[in-house]
Amino acid sequence: MFKLGLIINPIGGVGGSVALKGSDNMVEQALALGAELKANARTQAALTVLLPYKNDIEIYTANNQMGEQAAKALGFEVKLIYQTDSETTQAEDTEKALLALLSAHVDIILFAGGDGTARNIASVISKNVENNEYPQVPVLGIPAGCKIHSGVYAITPTAAGRVVELMLTKQLVTLTEGDVMDIDESLFRQGIVKAKRFGEMQIPSELRYVQAVKSGGKESDELVLQDISEEVIAKMVDNEDNLFIIGSGSTTDFLMHELGLESTLLGVDLVQNQCLMANDVTESILWQQLMIAKGANKNVNLVITLIGGQGHIFGRGNQQLSPRIIRYIINQPCGKENVIIIATKTKLTQLNNKPLICDTGDNELDQLLSGFMPITTGYKDQVLYPVSSPL
Structure with a gap:
């Protein structure tokens, strides 16, 4: 059985539709302006690709909007590894859920959000690599944020599903290191893009048989x-x-x-x-x-x-x-x-x-x-x- 780890940041990208150019510290304002939470819908677009393999997949995830709802709505078998009472989850929830997924030894971890979510994931991955507590697991982002500067995301939600499909169908999937980038949102709202590198994570890239030599x-x-x-x-x-x-x-x-x-x-x-x-x-x-x-x-x-x-x-x-x-x-x-x-x-x-x-x-x-x-x-x-x- 293929063990798919899933983490959704439900508020990822919430500020985009109301022109807030980000979600950091802007959730209440965005919701007050009529913003809709779309991270779950984008995750379902990725998971829909995997429906033909539903009987071969177990999705390990957190409760409610952090993954449970999106997976169960499509009929996937779900194993809950983390519980939160909050509807608007915090970075701490993402990090704790990730630790639970690492301890469950999943085959790959999909996460939905933006660059802030990628930073949260990368911080836990980096500490795990340093401490050698759990084996390294490849991760891949489902783009759901306002800003996607990091190189750890698929180009679309559907593309994220396609990469996992390659693994399920036993095709060669190259592992590479993707940079985790983020920008200063306060400057971004002033029209200034100032990106900073916050680390790297192992990701499955597109199918690639031919190497340089x-x-x-x-x-x-x-x-x-x-x-x-x-x-x-x-x-x-x-x-x-x-x-x-x-x-x-x-x-x-x-x-x-x-x-x-x-x-x-x-x-x-x-x-x-x-x-x-x-x-x-x-x-x-x-x-x-x-x-x-x-x-x-x-x-x-x-x-x-x-x-x-x-x-x-x-x-x-x-x-x-x-x-x-x-x-x-x-x-x-x-x-x-x-x-x-x-x-x-x-x-x-x-x-x-x-x-x-x-x-x-x-x-x-x-x-x-x-x-x-x-x-x-x-x-x-x-x-x-x-x-x-x-x-």
Whole structure:
């Protein structure tokens, strides 16, 4: 079941129709002038696109006009994760609802509002990234504000629904960083636009198969693998004390050669501080190393690739990665983000929309690993791709 997070700022854009050029601190005045609340209607325009997939979606949201009403009116299954008594919600409501959605581990979060709402969302996301409390979740804005300067919104409400539809139909959805911008509304009302950047958030962008390094319209494998390796090595530099488990396969083998390290093509290697710790380790030795890392309070990352044409990421050629090994890795802070899956987009498209497969031998773990996971496909280039159990 696809878990869609939804937050609506009911007063988003309320000042627009009455020429107040914003909603900040202007709600009562706008309503007194006859303004109508339109954020819910715009959200329903986005959700309408998803009606054909209604039976495959659970919408996690807050009560009343923060999401419940819009979703139930269209017949979606709704799970309430936050309650507010206020009809004109505050920034605090948006932030608390977002925290509840992060703890629910939804697949994506749609939010409706303007740049002020985006700032509220970004502030919580930023703190979460710093504290590593919950895995990072992509977000996307449904434009419902008076001013939309931020790069985290779809171009229309319908477009927001289309992006989610791409995920539901198991197409490649590129992840990128969108800037959160806002302007000084008091100056804006004087005709002065003064925008300021308040951060960035991970968003799903439009479907994009072709990246910058190309040869004749196709991926140049060596250049793409170099890009992928550069991204993983950058993570190693940023997390130099982490223990990196490098799984089997030709893509991970290329990474090891880029590091200048001996590789076990059909085995599992250990790397720390970009230095080789051990080659071709067994499950028991790997577990011992995890316990050593735990005692030293060091995080562990797993770098794996998929079997071309089949899509298996666990259970084929890497049985050293046993259920207890995998559980340890994903039970650390950041959860499944500790698993770094690397693959070229060519390799992913050859799966013909089939999901990646987890066949660990532990059905509960396979289900836990299921859902959308980011796949590193280049330098600062990721796509969301579905992962499924073999059942």
